[in-house]
Amino acid sequence: GIEDVRERRALSGDVENELSYYRRMLHGRMDLIRFEQRRRSGEEKRSLIEALPSILADPESGHRSGRYEVPDLPPLPDVGHREIDHILGDDVLIRLDAIDDAGLESALEAIQEIEAEISEQRRQVQAVEDAFVEELAARYRVS
Amino acid sequence: PADEVSSLWDRFKATGEDRAREALIIQYSPLVKFVAGRVGVGLPRNVDQADLVSYGIFGLIDAIDKFEPDRGFKFETYAINRIKGAILDELRALDWVPRSVRARAREIERSLAELEHRLQRTPSDDELARHMGNSVDELRDALAEISNLGIVALDEVLAPDSSNSLGDMVADSMGAGPEAAFQKEETRRILADAINRLPDRERLVLTLYYYEGLTLAEIGDVLGVTESRVCQIHAKSVMSLRNRMTE
Ligand SMILES: Nc1nc2c(ncn2[C@@H]2O[C@@H]3COP(=O)(O)O[C@H]4[C@@H](O)[C@H](n5cnc6c(=O)[nH]c(N)nc65)O[C@@H]4COP(=O)(O)O[C@H]3[C@H]2O)c(=O)[nH]1
Numbered sequence: 303g304i305e306d307v308r309e310r311r312a313l314s315g316d317v318e319n320e321l322s323y324y325r326r327m328l329h330g331r332m333d334l335i336r337f338e339q340r341r342r343s344g345e346e347k348r349s350l351i352e353a354l355p356s357i358l359a360d361p362e363s364g365h366r367s368g369r370y371e372v373p374d375l376p377p378l379p380d381v382g383h384r385e386i387d388h389i390l391g392d393d394v395l396i397r398l399d400a401i402d403d404a405g406l407e408s409a410l411e412a413i414q415e416i417e418a419e420i421s422e423q424r425r426q427v428q429a430v431e432d433a434f435v436e437e438l439a440a441r442y443r444v445s
Numbered sequence: 446p447a448d449e450v451s452s453l454w455d456r457f458k459a460t461g462e463d464r465a466r467e468a469l470i471i472q473y474s475p476l477v478k479f480v481a482g483r484v485g486v487g488l489p490r491n492v493d494q495a496d497l498v499s500y501g502i503f504g505l506i507d508a509i510d511k512f513e514p515d516r517g518f519k520f521e522t523y524a525i526n527r528i529k530g531a532i533l534d535e536l537r538a539l540d541w542v543p544r545s546v547r548a549r550a551r552e553i554e555r556s557l558a559e560l561e562h563r564l565q566r567t568p569s570d571d572e573l574a575r576h577m578g579n580s581v582d583e584l585r586d587a588l589a590e591i592s593n594l595g596i597v598a599l600d601e602v603l604a605p606d607s608s609n610s611l612g613d614m615v616a617d618s619m620g621a622g623p624e625a626a627f628q629k630e631e632t633r634r635i636l637a638d639a640i641n642r643l644p645d646r647e648r649l650v651l652t653l654y655y656y657e658g659l660t661l662a663e664i665g666d667v668l669g670v671t672e673s674r675v676c677q678i679h680a681k682s683v684m685s686l687r688n689r690m691t692e
């Protein structure tokens with residue numbers, strides 16, 4: 303019945319939430335590294351810390367999905383051993399001055415690769431979740 | 446690699462050194478991107494995404510200064526709450542809701558309260574408009590303008606002294622909030638009761654939005670109305686709830 307649909311939607315929603323969290327974290331790291339590259343090339347005059355808001359903000363034009371959302375963390379491992387945990391826990395951002403241009407570029411490529419995978423999975427899970435939501439909506443629809 | 450981060454924490458807590466703090470801010474700043482994206486639901490044009498992020502960074506810095514690494518809690522969990530709180534606090538402190546809209550909202554709320562007291566039920570748009578000496582279209586335009594300010598603005602306009610967002614409280618009362626623990630049992634019961642006394646369509650909009658998690662467009666589809674109409678109904682229901690919470 304409806305309870306079963308709700309439960310399955312909640313499960314897919316949890317997966318979607320987890321993927322979205324890691325995706326946003328990767329986006330942040332990516333954009334910070336890109337800024338550092340521009341700063342080194344002289345394209346950017348500000349320091350990283352000064353530019354933080356403009357680096358991390360989404361474009362104004364971004365159109366919202368219109369759903370009620372809360373910043374809920376997915377369950378996070380104490381010590382993670384997945385590739386995502388290694389990337390998010392590494393010292394690239396905290397030792398930025400010590401990392402040479404080649405090091406920055408390879409860090410960026412690693413992030414881009416895993417971000418593409420996660421965004422793809424996220425799209426698929428969103429489709430699954432949206433199908434369950436459509437089923438819920440249908441139960442309410444006044445024909 | 447993860448040890449680098451934990452030794453950075455040790456170094457910062459031991460020395461309070463600015464450079465260590467700055468490195469921690471940069472390391473965890475993507476958390477602010479995550480929170481700002483979720484909290485800024487439907488904010489209007491005059492609130493800059495970059496502003497939300499800078500408010501959030503203050504919350505992050507606060508969290509970094511106050512966090513105790515050896516307590517065994519995850520920093521992310523601690524930081525998320527401070528970041529969200531900082532963004533909401535700052536939004537409320539800003540005077541970004543136009544005075545005229547704020548005044549309009551107060552006027553509608555007052556009329557709603559008077560009529561609800563007299564009729565012992567939520568008035569229809571027609572009854573409310575007549576009571577205010579407006580046409581239904583004028584009333585709905587006003588509701589649209591208020592709801593265009595976004596859900597956070599409804600909080601700001603209607604519950605500026607509350608430390609919880611009204612949306613979170615409504616969701617919590619329906620058993621679907623982010624943390625069911627934050628609301629006093631008494632408050633949750635009053636709110637749940639107030640929701641149950643709303644007319645069917647108002648209650649449905651709140652249920653679909655906060656409990657079933659549909660988008661505004663999907664709700665419009667279910668009800669057979671425009672998304673903008675859904676926003677107006679949502680604004681009116683929230684005002685009605687607020688009246689019942691404060692009577
Ligand atoms: N309203 C809304 N729209 C959404 C959401 N998720 C995806 N979209 C839309 O779907 C498009 C493709 O998303 P993607 O495949 O994840 O592919 C994305 C993603 O892989 C990446 N990306 C997105 N945001 C960021 C960011 O802030 N930083 C970085 N480095 N990459 C990003 O760039 C690609 C293109 O991004 P866009 O041009 O923005 O284009 C996005 C955006 O228009 C969402 O939660 N809400």
Ligand SMILES: Nc1nc2c(ncn2[C@@H]2O[C@@H]3COP(=O)(O)O[C@H]4[C@@H](O)[C@H](n5cnc6c(=O)[nH]c(N)nc65)O[C@@H]4COP(=O)(O)O[C@H]3[C@H]2O)c(=O)[nH]1
Nearest residue numbers: 319322326360364365366367368369371428431432482483
């Ligand atoms: N089932 C389902 N769920 C969906 C869909 N689109 C988004 N979501 C979920 O709903 C949350 C809020 O989406 P939003 O209002 O568009 O709000 C988004 C949007 O404003 C922005 N954003 C995220 N990704 C992109 C992107 O690729 N491009 C742009 N321009 N903005 C993005 O950041 C906000 C927060 O994003 P998240 O943390 O990822 O959180 C997202 C995600 O968890 C969908 O089609 N189906």
